[in-house]
Structure formats: structure tokens, C-alpha cells
Amino acid sequence: MGHQFKKISVIGLGYIGLPTAAMFASRKIEVVGVDVNQAAVDTINQGEIHIVEPDLDKVVHAAVHEGYLRATTKPEPAEAFLIAVPTPFKGDNHEPDLSYVEAASKAIAPVLEKGNLVVLESTSPVGATEAMAGWLAAERPDLSFPQDKGDNSDIRIAYCPERVLPGKVMQELITNDRIIGGVTPRCSSEAASLYKVFVKGECVIASGPRVAEMAKLSENSFRDVNIAFANELSLICDGLDMDVWELISLANRHPRVNILQPGAGVGGHCIAVDPWFIVASAPETAQIIRTAREVNDAKPKWVLEKVKSAVGQFLLDNPTKSAEEVVIACYGLAFKPDIDDFRESPALEIARACTNMHPGRVLIVEPNVEDMPQIGEGASLVSLDAAHKQADVHLILVKHREFIDMAKPSGAIIDAVGIEWK
Numbered sequence: 001m002g003h004q005f006k007k008i009s010v011i012g013l014g015y016i017g018l019p020t021a022a023m024f025a026s027r028k029i030e031v032v033g034v035d036v037n038q039a040a041v042d043t044i045n046q047g048e049i050h051i052v053e054p055d056l057d058k059v060v061h062a063a064v065h066e067g068y069l070r071a072t073t074k075p076e077p078a079e080a081f082l083i084a085v086p087t088p089f090k091g092d093n094h095e096p097d098l099s100y101v102e103a104a105s106k107a108i109a110p111v112l113e114k115g116n117l118v119v120l121e122s123t124s125p126v127g128a129t130e131a132m133a134g135w136l137a138a139e140r141p142d143l144s145f146p147q148d149k150g151d152n153s154d155i156r157i158a159y160c161p162e163r164v165l166p167g168k169v170m171q172e173l174i175t176n177d178r179i180i181g182g183v184t185p186r187c188s189s190e191a192a193s194l195y196k197v198f199v200k201g202e203c204v205i206a207s208g209p210r211v212a213e214m215a216k217l218s219e220n221s222f223r224d225v226n227i228a229f230a231n232e233l234s235l236i237c238d239g240l241d242m243d244v245w246e247l248i249s250l251a252n253r254h255p256r257v258n259i260l261q262p263g264a265g266v267g268g269h270c271i272a273v274d275p276w277f278i279v280a281s282a283p284e285t286a287q288i289i290r291t292a293r294e295v296n297d298a299k300p301k302w303v304l305e306k307v308k309s310a311v312g313q314f315l316l317d318n319p320t321k322s323a324e325e326v327v328i329a330c331y332g333l334a335f336k337p338d339i340d341d342f343r344e345s346p347a348l349e350i351a352r353a354c355t356n357m358h359p360g361r362v363l364i365v366e367p368n369v370e371d372m373p374q375i376g377e378g379a380s381l382v383s384l385d386a387a388h389k390q391a392d393v394h395l396i397l398v399k400h401r402e403f404i405d406m407a408k409p410s411g412a413i414i415d416a417v418g419i420e421w422k
């Protein structure tokens with residue numbers, strides 16, 4: 001049996017922090033969630049949630065009502081602190097922005113006590129955990145830290161990246177293996193004891209935080225590079241007048257080939273961001289990783305060019321019609337299938353750009369929401385049926401389950417995701 005934690009604090013109650021806090025609380029550990037957003041804190045304290053993730057609402061509701069989970073804006077003492085705040089990038093060079101991690105470190109430093117464990121979970125550039133340890137040590141010269149005192153320090157520090165898939169967070173938190181990168185072996189073993197409270201996957205101990213940070217970045221870059229390969233094939237096939245989905249399904253019959261799916265681009269807050277952290281730390285050598293980002297980021301513009309040509313062709317074929325009379329339908333706005341998450345969504349970017357450039361109506365079909373995000377004048381949310389009947393140009397942007405079996409609409413079709421028409 002490892003160290004037993006009775007009270008833990010999770011800093012940052014977003015897409016990762018809140019599910020993690022709720023998971024610990026569901027195992028009857030006292031959890032104090034800390035967030036700078038007062039509205040989020042109030043929502044959670046009512047047993048409700050401010051983000052969308054299947055099953056999270058039930059777990060939070062039960063944890064709050066049973067008294068194991070509570071939220072606050074002000075850090076308070078605990079035995080372990082988990083930091084799950086955003087780590088975006090800034091500027092043209094996509095430099096990592098650690099200001100949220102720094103602010104969180106400075107916020108918890110005053111309440112740290114001898115024997116505490118501090119874990120960084122946010123996806124971070126290599127060296128971020130050491131930077132966090134440095135910020136904490138600078139604020140608390142009265143405590144000793146593992147970077148100076150090794151295994152006998154007052155405070156333990158580790159990096160343990162989250163790796164859960166949005167939409168499946170509550171399952172994957174339990175079943176995925178977990179990487180534990182403690183500053184010392186004792187830091188790692190205490191962090192592993194903490195996660196074993198609910199993790200059924202293996203808690204794999206890395207030789208230190210830096211390799212654990214790099215592992216997380218590499219996982220998402222692996223996926224980005226593979227999606228870029230598929231997206232590049234889609235452009236090549238378009239030029240060769242070939243169906244890229246047929247091509248991929250043929251090539252994937254090889255036992256060692258598994259090409260991913262082309263799409264409207266790469267969205268979300270992880271895969272489109274994390275590879276830049278590798279590029280920023282190795283600008284000369286990270287060539288494939290940088291190019292993959294550029295290929296994926298260019299895909300929405302390519303899709304838009306296809307829309308322009310389709311509208312142009314439609315006007316040539318229907319000389320009595322004006323551009324104002326051409327109706328475009330966009331199918332899907334979310335950043336990936338079957339979710340209602342629009343963060344960094346290429347589909348949303350394309351729908352907005354279509355609305356801006358097109359003088360006529362733009363119909364939006366997004367079965368996962370009742371109110372659509374701000375897109376612009378001329379755009380309206382309609383049913384699948386209405387879009388089928390009214391649009392002249394059909395633009396399929398996300399492979400939502402509602403679209404997989406839809407009948408082929410009449411008119412021009414730009415299919416970014418490979419629908420198998422009935």
C-alpha cells in the first residue's frame with residue numbers, strides 16, 4: 001500500500017480538472033476544486049457542470065451532494081495539489097505560454113505544507129515541471145524541494161499528463177495507462193499511489209518529468225502527423241481525380257498500414273497545439289512535425305476554395321440565377337464527430353468564412369446543439385431535411401452519426417469527410 005491521501009486539491013476545473021476532481025471525489029476522498037472563474041465555481045457547488053462531457057454531470061452531482069467535492073476561488077491546504085490549467089501558445093512562433101501554470105503555482109505556494117505532493121497535469125513544453133518547481137521554491141524558501149534536496153525534500157513534485165479523449169473522458173480516466181514523471185523516485189511513487197485510487201490502467205514510471213512531458217507531446221504529434229498524411233493524400237487524389245477514401249481503404253488492407261482519415265482540418269485544443277511545443281523547443285530539427293501542422297492548418301482554406309469553385313460552376317450551369325440566390329448548406333460545426341465542442345473547430349472556421357464570402361444564404365446543420373455559435377448574418381440553423389431540400393451546394397464538414405446514412409442530396413457536393421452515400 002502506498003501513501004494514502006485524504007484531501008486533495010485540483011487547480012483548474014476545466015475539461016480535465018473537473019472530471020479528475022469528480023473521479024477522486026467519487027472514491028470518497030475530500031476534493032477541493034479551485035478555479036478563478038466564479039461562475040464555474042458556483043455552478044459546481046450546485047452540483048452542476050459548465051462543460052459538456054458524457055456522464056460527468058452525474059458524477060459531479062453525486063460528489064457534491066455527498067459532500068466529497070466542493071469548489072472555491074481561493075486555494076486552501078491539502079495533501080496533494082493537481083494543476084490542470086490551460087497551456088496555450090502565444091505569438092507567431094507558437095511559443096508556449098506558461099502564465100497560467102505560473103499563476104497557479106503562485107496561488108498554491110502560500111498554503112503548501114511539509115509532505116505535500118504537487119502534480120502538473122497540463123500538457124506542457126519540456127522543462128515546465130522544473131519551472132513550476134522553481135516558482136514554488138522561490139515563493140517558499142522555508143520548505144525544501146526535490147530539485148535541491150532529492151528524495152528527502154519537504155515537497156514532492158511530478159508531471160503526470162492527462163491523455164483522455166474528449167467525449168470518453170470518464171472511461172479513459174480509469175482505463176488508460178498513466179505516465180508518472182516524478183522529480184525523484186519518491187515523488188513518482190507517491191504520485192502513482194495517488195492515481196491508483198481510480199486508475200485501472202498501469203501507472204508507468206518515467207525516469208523524470210522531462211521525458212514524461214515529451215511523451216505527451218509526442219503522442220499528439222504522432223496523431224497530427226498521421227492525419228496530415230491523410231490530408232495530403234486527399235489533395236493529391238483530388239488532383240488525380242481519385243477517391244481518397246477508396247484509396248485509403250485499399251492501402252489499409254496491408255497488415256502494417258493504417259492510414260487515418262482526411263477531414264476538414266484538425267481541431268480541438270490539443271492536437272492542433274501540442275506539436276508546436278516540440279517545434280518551439282527544436283525549431284531546426286522538428287521538420288515533419290512543423291510541416292504536419294502546416295498541412296493540417298491549410299486544409300480549411302483548401303475546402304473553401306472548393307466551395308468557391310462549386311458556386312462558380314453552379315452559376316455557369318444556371319445562368320438565370322445570381323450568387324445571392326445560391327444556397328449553401330454546411331453539415332457539421334463541431335471539431336470532431338458526435339460532440340458539441342466547437343473549440344478550434346475547422347468546420348466552424350469554414351462555415352464562418354463561407355458566410356462572410358457568400359452573398360446568399362448559408363444553412364447550418366448541427367444536430368448536437370439547439371443554439372448555434374455566432375457565425376454571421378445570412379447563416380441559420382436548420383434541420384437536415386430542410387438543408388437537403390433547399391441548398392444548391394452541400395458542404396459536408398463533420399462525420400456526425402446523423403450524416404453517415406443520409407441520402408445523397410441533389411446539387412453540388414463537397415464532401416470533406418467521406419460519406420458513403422445511400
Ligand code: SAJ
Pocket residue numbers: 123162163164165166219220223227260261262263264265266267268269270271335336337
Ligand atoms: N481527425 C481527423 N482524422 C482522423 C482523426 C482525427 O481529421 O483520422 C481530426 C478530428 O476531426 C479533430 C482532430 O483531428 O478535428 C483531433 O481529434 P482526435 O479525436 O484525434 O483528438 P482530440 O483532440 O479529441 O484528443 C487528443 C487525444 N490524443 C490522441 O489520440 C493521441 C487524447 O487522447 C488527448 O488526451 C487529447 O488530444 C489531449 O488532451 O491532448
